[in-house]
Amino acid sequence: MIYKRGDVALVLFPNGDLRTAKRRPVLIVQADNLGTGLGQTITAMITSNLARAGHPSRVFVSLATREGQQTGLLADSVIMTDNLVTILEGEIDRKIGIWSNMAAVDAAIKHTLGIRQTGRALAQSKNNL
Numbered sequence: 001m002i003y004k005r006g007d008v009a010l011v012l013f014p015n016g017d018l019r020t021a022k023r024r025p026v027l028i029v030q031a032d033n034l035g036t037g038l039g040q041t042i043t044a045m046i047t048s049n050l051a052r053a054g055h056p057s058r059v060f061v062s063l064a065t066r067e068g069q070q071t072g073l074l075a076d077s078v079i080m081t082d083n084l085v086t087i088l089e090g091e092i093d094r095k096i097g098i099w100s101n102m103a104a105v106d107a108a109i110k111h112t113l114g115i116r117q118t119g120r121a122l123a124q125s126k127n128n129l
Contacts, residue, residue, distance in 0.1 A: 045083040057082040072097025
């Protein structure tokens with residue numbers, strides 16, 4: 001199955017020690033049709049540990065909102081763009097929902113990676129298209 005940016009999926013997500021893993025939800029953050037020829041997808045971890053909310057690298061998901069209800073998550077959660085993992089497509093169990101506010105995720109990823117889009121950099125990136 002081909003997954004799209006903004007899909008919420010269940011995957012076998014590696015723990016920090018890279019020796020163990022846990023089944024958990026993730027957000028697909030990789031561009032659609034990236035075309036690298038690699039059978040893998042870049043994802044952001046999703047946690048229900050709300051103590052992790054409130055950081056600019058993280059996006060709060062409230063099930064009280066329409067967009068939160070579309071995620072398929074079972075509880076209010078936090079998308080953690082400071083915990084990105086490349087997952088083999090075969091380790092993705094299934095899509096459980098979608099997250100529609102990718103602008104908030106994009107801002108969080110830019111904070112995580114230290115990307116600052118100034119007017120000049122934005123103009124240069126448009127020229128490179």
